[in-house]
Amino acid sequence: MNRGRHNSKTTPGTIITNFYRKYPRAKLLFIEQDLLKILYYQKKCGNNPDLEIFISDYYRGYTSGGFNWDDTKEKYPYWLKVMENFNIL
Numbered sequence: 551m552n553r554g555r556h557n558s559k560t561t562p563g564t565i566i567t568n569f570y571r572k573y574p575r576a577k578l579l580f581i582e583q584d585l586l587k588i589l590y591y592q593k594k595c596g597n598n599p600d601l602e603i604f605i606s607d608y609y610r611g612y613t614s615g616g617f618n619w620d621d622t623k624e625k626y627p628y629w630l631k632v633m634e635n636f637n638i639l
Contacts, residue, residue: 562589562599569601579635587624588632591617608633 566585570577589599595612603615610616619629 560599562586565589565599565601572602573639575639576635579638580632584632587622588617591622604633604636605639608636 562585566582566589569585585601588601588604592599592615595617597612597615597617600615603610607614611618612621619626619633622629
């Protein structure tokens with residue numbers, strides 16, 4: 551019986567660890583704090599936390615599984631620098 555434990559596959563730490571395993575270069579391109587913010591904003595928009603969706607299109611807004619950059623405290627210029635790294639993977 552699962553008594554309030556979180557599903558280990560969907561915790562932010564597990565998502566990031568699996569992302570780094572699948573894309574080793576990601577450790578050089580992203581700091582973990584930025585990836586945690588991405589997952590947080592996705593979830594805040596009602597989307598499933600998923601870093602891989604940004605590989606095919608890093609401009610994804612909240613209606614397509616991502617989040618709107620201008621609706622965050624960091625704003626567009628910050629996220630543009632971070633998200634462009636998904637193109638390198």
